[in-house]
Amino acid sequence: xxxxxxxxxxxxxxxxxxxxxxxxxxxxxxxxxxxxxxxxxxxxxxxxxxxxxxxxxxxxxxxxxxxxxxxxxxxxxxxxxxxxxxxxxxxxxxxxxxxxxxxxxxxxxxxxxxxxxxxxxxxxxxxxxxxxxxxxxxxxxxxxxxxxxxxxxxxxxxxxxxxxxxxxxxxxxxxxxxxxxxxxxxxxxxxxxxxxxxxxxxxxxxxxxxxxxxxxxxxxxxxxxxxxxxxxxxxxxxxxxxxxxxxxxxxxxxxxxxxxxxxxxxxxxxxxxxxxxxxxxxxxxxxxxxxxxxxxxxxxxxxxxxxxxxxxxxxxxxxxxxxxxxxxxxxxxxxxxxxxxxxxxxxxxxxxxxxxxxxxxxxxxxxxxxxxxxxxxxxxxxxxxxxxxxxxxxxxxxxxxxxxxxxxxxxxxxxxxxxxxxxxxxxxxxxxxxxxxxxxxxxxxxxxx
Amino acid sequence: xxxxxxxxxxxxxxxxxxxxxxxxxxxxxxxxxxxxxxxxxxxxxxxxxxxxxxxxxxxxxxxxxxxxxxxxxxxxxxxxxxxxxxxxxxxxxxxxxxxxxxxxxxxxxxxxxxxxxxxxxxxxxxxxxxxxxxxxxxxxxxxxxxxxxxxxxxxxxxxxxxxxxxxxxxxxxxxxxxxxxxxxxxxxxxxxxxxxxxxxxxxxxxxxxxxxxxxxxxxxxxxxxxxxxxxxxxxxxxxxxxxxxxxxxxxxxxxxxxxxxxxxxxxxxxxxxxxxxxxxxxxxxxxxxxxxxxxxxxxxxxxxxxxxxxxxxxxxxxxxxxxxxxx
Numbered sequence: 067x068x069x070x071x072x073x074x075x076x077x078x079x080x081x082x083x084x085x086x087x088x089x090x091x092x093x094x095x096x097x098x099x100x101x102x103x104x105x106x107x108x109x110x111x112x113x114x115x116x117x118x119x120x121x122x123x124x125x126x127x128x129x130x131x132x133x134x135x136x137x138x139x140x141x142x143x144x145x146x147x148x149x150x151x152x153x154x155x156x157x158x159x160x161x162x163x164x165x166x167x168x169x170x171x172x173x174x175x176x177x178x179x180x181x182x183x184x185x186x187x188x189x190x191x192x193x194x195x196x197x198x199x200x201x202x203x204x205x206x207x208x209x210x211x212x213x214x215x216x217x218x219x220x221x222x223x224x225x226x227x228x229x230x231x232x233x234x235x236x237x238x239x240x241x242x243x244x245x246x247x248x249x250x251x252x253x254x255x256x257x258x259x260x261x262x263x264x265x266x267x268x269x270x271x272x273x274x275x276x277x278x279x280x281x282x283x284x285x286x287x288x289x290x291x292x293x294x295x296x297x298x299x300x301x302x303x304x305x306x307x308x309x310x311x312x313x314x315x316x317x318x319x320x321x322x323x324x325x326x327x328x329x330x331x332x333x334x335x336x337x338x339x340x341x342x343x344x345x346x347x348x349x350x351x352x353x354x355x356x357x358x359x360x361x362x363x364x365x366x367x368x369x370x371x372x373x374x375x376x377x378x379x380x381x382x383x384x385x386x387x388x389x390x391x392x393x394x395x396x397x398x399x400x401x402x403x404x405x406x407x408x409x410x411x412x413x414x415x416x417x418x419x420x421x422x423x424x425x426x427x428x429x430x431x432x433x434x435x436x437x438x439x440x441x442x443x444x445x446x447x448x449x450x451x452x453x454x455x456x457x458x459x460x461x462x463x464x465x466x467x468x469x470x471x472x473x474x475x476x477x478x479x480x481x482x483x484x485x486x487x488x489x490x491x492x493x494x495x496x497x498x499x500x501x502x503x504x505x506x507x508x509x510x511x512x513x514x515x
Numbered sequence: 516x517x518x519x520x521x522x523x524x525x526x527x528x529x530x531x532x533x534x535x536x537x538x539x540x541x542x543x544x545x546x547x548x549x550x551x552x553x554x555x556x557x558x559x560x561x562x563x564x565x566x567x568x569x570x571x572x573x574x575x576x577x578x579x580x581x582x583x584x585x586x587x588x589x590x591x592x593x594x595x596x597x598x599x600x601x602x603x604x605x606x607x608x609x610x611x612x613x614x615x616x617x618x619x620x621x622x623x624x625x626x627x628x629x630x631x632x633x634x635x636x637x638x639x640x641x642x643x644x645x646x647x648x649x650x651x652x653x654x655x656x657x658x659x660x661x662x663x664x665x666x667x668x669x670x671x672x673x674x675x676x677x678x679x680x681x682x683x684x685x686x687x688x689x690x691x692x693x694x695x696x697x698x699x700x701x702x703x704x705x706x707x708x709x710x711x712x713x714x715x716x717x718x719x720x721x722x723x724x725x726x727x728x729x730x731x732x733x734x735x736x737x738x739x740x741x742x743x744x745x746x747x748x749x750x751x752x753x754x755x756x757x758x759x760x761x762x763x764x765x766x767x768x769x770x771x772x773x774x775x776x777x778x779x780x781x782x783x784x785x786x787x788x789x790x791x792x793x794x795x796x797x798x799x800x801x802x803x804x805x806x807x808x809x810x811x812x813x814x815x816x817x818x819x820x821x822x823x824x825x826x827x828x829x830x831x832x833x834x835x836x837x838x839x840x841x842x
Contacts, residue, residue, distance in 0.1 A: 156593055342679065469806070483788075
């Protein structure tokens with residue numbers, strides 16, 4: 067039995083060491099930072115890879131441009147992880163001043179009661195921002211009653227990327243304008259043996275191939291103007307024959323081996339840049355990666371649409387910068403200075419040219435046109451042209467659904483049931499809408515006035 | 516959690532390990548040893564216990580209390596608005612076909628993982644004695660997976676079996692197997708089981724090798740003299756003597772399957788396709804930390820906690836009686 071005692075003592079020793087370690091850690095965490103002349107403004111962002119480097123250089127430039135504030139940019143993982151980290155931090159009053167949140171969490175942030183509307187912040191700090199200068203679909207997404215709730219930052223929209231070498235080899239100049247033509251071309255690419263994978267399915271296909279598809283074709287995704295007019299909105303995407311048809315097309319193409327899932331551990335964009343797949347529908351922000359990685363004659367064009375339809379504008383993706391409650395005046399002054407800097411035309415031009423995101427103000431867009439940037443890089447203009455090609459309707463303005471991440475996850479899960487042949491597109495969309503509506507009602511119950 | 520349990524095991528498997536050296540004569544003295552471990556000075560005992568109690572307080576009691584308090588409310592992620600909803604979170608879960616599906620999946624995956632892990636580990640442990648050349652390498656190959664972080668091994672598995680680029684998937688395709696864990700639910704489940712078995716086998720192996728080594732040589736020699744062949748000796752002598760260890764491993768494998776395959780699921784399938792590998796604990800994470808649906812996530816973790824407690828009680832009561840701890 068003395069062995070038993072020994073093991074117990076060992077256990078106690080281990081726990082003691084662990085306990086000490088934990089308390090040492092805690093002590094380290096609460097030690098106040100030494101007072102410095104510059105006011106530190108913390109910013110949590112969610113961009114990785116090449117984009118992260120560009121974010122860091124943006125921050126370095128801002129810090130060098132003045133001597134009052136120091137923005138400290140911290141990467142907290144992807145959008146979901148950053149959001150979870152921020153929520154946890156907020157509950158214990160350790161939140162950053164500025165937070166980058168994806169467009170999908172717009173309502174969550176807006177109704178959180180944890181934010182200072184950017185419009186209010188800028189007015190308080192004496193900055194005059196001309197919101198009418200912001201590109202229409204971007205502005206209308208983040209504006210509530212004519213006031214900006216957040217500062218649009220990285221805004222994108224999906225475009226159609228293609229491998230021009232593969233298209234030539236299959237006997238085509240470029241992709242067709244309608245889905246009917248594109249579909250024929252993709253099947254030809256496969257049948258002529260040009261490529262095993264004519265199209266890669268993007269991970270955010272719900273955004274690029276369904277939500278944007280419904281916006282372009284003026285199909286309501288939900289009632290009450292896709293949620294813009296109230297929390298009582300309900301999903302009705304399952305009632306549109308056209309949208310069900312689109313999912314049916316994707317499913318058929320996948321069964322015929324024309325459309326490929328990258329699956330876990332592989333990024334679909336990589337399948338395109340490595341020239342394994344001939345086409346992909348992906349965000350314009352993929353420019354940073356494609357320009358750096360693609361070793362073939364690549365190009366891009368607008369998203370295809372159905373025959374006999376004049377397509378509307380597409381909707382934005384990406385993220386915005388939100389300012390959180392509970393910080394000092396000095397930090398708010400720093401945050402306002404930084405947001406003002408981010409929205410300034412020069413910074414916008416440099417951000418857009420480096421990343422591939424769209425310039426968010428008309429002035430910045432104009433400046434890029436004047437510099438002749440788009441003549442040299444024609445694919446960079448596709449996104450902004452597509453976003454602004456028509457006046458947004460109720461169905462093409464964008465989507466304001468509560469718990470949008472959660473309902474999207476449900477939609478993806480049900481659609482995976484189509485990929486695996488367990489259910490038809492109609493069944494999947496019916497189930498997704500029914501389950502999604504439950505989530506919307508829960509959100510309404512909690513946030514309804 | 517794991518380290519604590521490991522320490523308990525030390526206690527549980529100690530008697531068979533210690534038995535051959537001590538023999539029967541010393542049994543009575545072990546009683547006095549127990550008494551010597553009694554502290555007269557309560558203050559000192561408390562001081563020794565304190566760190567452990569603090570760890571339990573911060574990593575078990577406070578989180579459990581939080582989970583319980585959140586399980587009966589709808590709350591916005593920022594903690595601003597809270598609505599008491601009674602048992603709504605629970606009834607909603609039980610009424611949800613997805614949740615019941617997830618429970619079944621977890622049960623089957625855990626059972627399969629448990630049986631295969633302990634079966635293979637037993638085989639490898641049994642075979643250790645018969646590996647005469649390169650026994651070090653043999654052990655190393657089995658033990659190495661334990662040193663690899665679950666997420667990294669998960670990423671490797673996902674890559675190796677990725678239908679588009681994975682070399683092993685290509686091999687399966689060339690044999691005519693329509694392997695695709697991204698679309699075929701069964702393939703994904705199989706991949707998760709294989710990856711979690713591979714990751715956990717060494718854990719079982721270490722314990723089983725130790726347990727088999729502790730089998731008194733005198734008994735084995737006696738049976739050899741009686742003409743028993745290796746396999747017979749294994750089943751009639753070694754295995755019954757290793758039963759307490761095996762029992763402990765079954766409990767540990769269940770805990771591993773229920774709670775710790777999380778990293779592997781996250782790296783290999785993210786719960787897909789169509790929820791085919793969405794285990795209960797992965798769902799807690801998804802709903803709570805990704806979807807920020809804290810009420811439902813808390814209710815799920817309370818259910819899991821109850822299941823884990825019931826499970827452990829049942830196992831100890833039901834199986835322990837039939838397990839012989841004495842030599």
